[in-house]
Amino acid sequence: METLLNITIYLPLLGIPFLLMLKSESAKKWVALLATTLTFFASIPLMLNFNVDASSTAQYLTVGESLSNSLDIKYLIGLDGLSLLLFMLTTFMGPIVILSSWTSVSKHLTGYLSMLLLLQTASLGVFASLDLIVFYVFFELSLIPMYFLIGIWGGADRIKATLKFFIYTLVGSLIMLVGLIYLGYDAGSVMGDVSFTSDWRFLSGETYQIGLVQQTYLFLAFALAFCIKVPLFPFHTWLPYAHTEAPTAGSVVLAAIMLKMGTYGLVRVCLPIFPNAFMEFAPWMATLAVIGIIYGALVAMVQKDVKKLVAYSSVSHLGFVVLGIFALNTVAVQGALIQMVNHGLSTGALFLIVGMIYDRRHTRMIKDFGGIAKKVPVFTVMFMIATFASIGLPGLNGFIGEFLILNGSFFSELYANKIYAILAATGVILAAVYMLWMFQRVMFGPLTNKENENLTDLNAREIGLLLPLMLFMFWIGIHPVDFTKYSENQVTELIISSKEKSMAVMEDAKGENLPEWTAKLYGVEQEISPIAEKK
Template sequence: MTFPLLTTVLFLPLVGALILIGFPRERENAVRLCAMIVMALTFVVSVVLFFLLFDSALPQMQWVERAAWLTSLGIYYHIGVDGISLPLVLLTTLLTPIAFLQAWHSIEIKVKEFAILMLVLETGMLGVFLALDMFLFFIFWEVILVPMYFLIGVWGGALRYQAMIKFLLYTMAGSALMLVAIIALHFLNLSPDYGGTGEQSWYLFDFYRLNLPISMQKLLFGAFFLAFAIKVPLFPFHTWLPLAHVEAPTAGSVILAGVLLKMGTYGLLRFCLPIFPQAADIYAPLISTLAVIGIIYGALVAMVQPDVKKLVAYSSVSHLGFVVLGIFSGTMAGIQGSVLQMVSHGLSTGALFLLIGMIYDRRHTREIADFGGLWKPMPVFAVFFLVAMFSSIGLPGLNGFVGEFLILLGTFEVHRTFAVLAAIGIILGAVYMLWMYQRVMYGDITHEANRHLKDMNGREIALMIPIVVLMFWIGIYPNTFLRKMDKSSAHLIEQMRTQRVLADHQAQIDVQMPGPTK
């Protein structure tokens, strides 16, 4: 038995949280430090995993751990990682400490609770990406809502109640149906009629082997899709997002945009496509259409936002439209691009939210109209903002470009129209971002309060540095990442292809030998 590396990554934050419970509440700095150390440790472990230990030549899950949990129902503690989930794990472990660091001073009340919740949240997010058992996956998926609820509800803005209730109910409504679908899959797997293993199992890859009738696939696909689409959020399920983003504290927004939304796209990629390949094929045009609508709609709405944070929030809708588009293109390039774009978007949007948070800490406003000419008092800030913005727009040489390019490439192979329309979205994205940047940074200082704003301090720069480094790294040499996800993506596509072939084969048999109709 090898060292349970993944379990370490997964539960280190939770252990940290438990330790923190014992801390006296007045020792705020000690609490912060302890949480930070735990997060940093987690990050280090995941970095080691990513760069040193992960074997990118293998398509399968690696570092798999499996332990009996609820044996009577065949539920296992079963985790593993492959090229698709590993980047997201790294993204999570990176963004969490950064978000926490950002909140070092801006969160002043209930610091202990905040730290604990952040740690629990980290475990939850990691669990979603690592779980191979569907039950386990669902548990983590739901657990995340609890800390997120508190993050928004306790430390959020004026409309936080509305925001969190909306966030919670949307997400839960979606996941509730997914739960039923998961249970249904479990029992379908039990019956030999659908190519299941016939054993009590919630193992993801057992479900891959299922060969379900189309009608059933459609229903189950719908249940899964709804849960993920709300999380992504895909147009028209996106209405919770702007509110939640705006009302959440900066750290919450960063996590929300940086990681949580990726859980939706990750779910689509990991579950919806491979388990229900035919349903996915059938619905791909529809979903792609929604994705494209989302891209353009998000961009257009972002353009007219007076609030910077809201603007970035809507930009997320737009950007994640790309990811979904890429996933449902079903091509190698599309999928690889999507995974990469997930990471990129996490970095760029995360960075933007962090920067907005910094300015909000200073000015306590986010209205574009309240700013202008920030370049002068805060040059460093302006530079970082510029980089983050370019990354978001997808400027070549920065991370955003690679992902979007690959997605467009992949989509172009199958749906030219969508690719063209999505490209328009990119242009629109550039428009609203640049326009916003212009209004905020350039021109004269219209408000006296802005004149003496302090520039970024050492801590703020420190937390931005790793993000910017990664942006450039991915932008210039994406192969580090692409190589890792290469085999896994190919494997995924391969699996779906064999599924289709199998299903077609079955259909042919059915046609040739019409049996007794049911």
């Protein structure tokens, strides 16, 4: 199974040489579809054979040799309860993304399909990496294909959107790299036999503890990079541009997969390695999350472009995920993990639907539609289901994630204030307002625009694209335990171990000579020596 995991990660890349050799555009599309489909089927045994009872331990582990005797940087790949569902979501979305571009993209087709295949490998690598240097390499590698997808195949303002996306994410990543280098050498000094280590198993274990001062700076360095990737308010301004200008496939990958790298990083890196700083900054992060939930919803409400409206809804929905992560109890964190998957399904479906209507009318303006429900009944039903899933209608996937997050946040010990959950709940109401209002204006009312009279309904390919997404929306909504069971044990153990680790660090800090700001920030009552007391 270890070999199968590696095959799954790199299988999309095997399609690229064939794309370069073939001349037929049709053959190139079939090769890309075959590569992504095989990748999905190769990943299924990984999920079926996953030991739920041992989900807190990395499974299908591949441990390569260290870079050198002094640098413990190695190819360390595996799946655990935190990463399995996101890994499976990435393989699942691969064929859907290729099929979404079947008729809409013809310019530089070889490069376009190659970028999508490279992006899938990079994304799979992020979720499977257990060495932070390897994680960082895949994390950065994902920027390159998305940069070209937006910059070459995007809309009219694609250059502006590309530069904004690249600058934001690159700045955050470089700051994280500085923190990672410091972290590796500090851990190496504790390990003893090496000078540098980036092994997540050691960094997140009980043996390695970081002082409060270092935790503060390192948490801020890593959290900044991840918050930009989410993106969390106020680092969100690159996202609407990127979504609006990206081709449909780029928007789907960005919403379904890439944004989750930020929220995943907060759980994978920040919580177990910097537990004290994570808990200390939790109310601040929750504040930004709630602002993002309400702000994203209010801005989405006034959008005239359907695609930009869905883009701002992502800012709001991912605010719920961040709120759940920093509530730091099993219910809320479980809700955050399943909501990452839910957002990928529902928002990915919405971007596909927007792309389908754009291919027919070459406009995304809400005012250009109206009264088309009778003309495209199948499209209407699919659009309605995706809309209801996005606003959290009971029986669909969005309800499960939001309910668990709000429930866990309401009783969070870190927030110590129920106002966070109460304010976040208004985001659910606002989501219903802007999504249903948009749906009503686009699909119903009088058919005033004559160009809409000739609209054609979804074809077999488009229905085949959306049906699997709809299936999982209902499946998760009706029987979520089939999915939450994979992460429950690890989430519970991670929270317990992080709290124990933070208590040990706080106990050690009492005997340290901490800077005054650190002692005040963490509320540490330092032990004063008799000599210092006399002075």
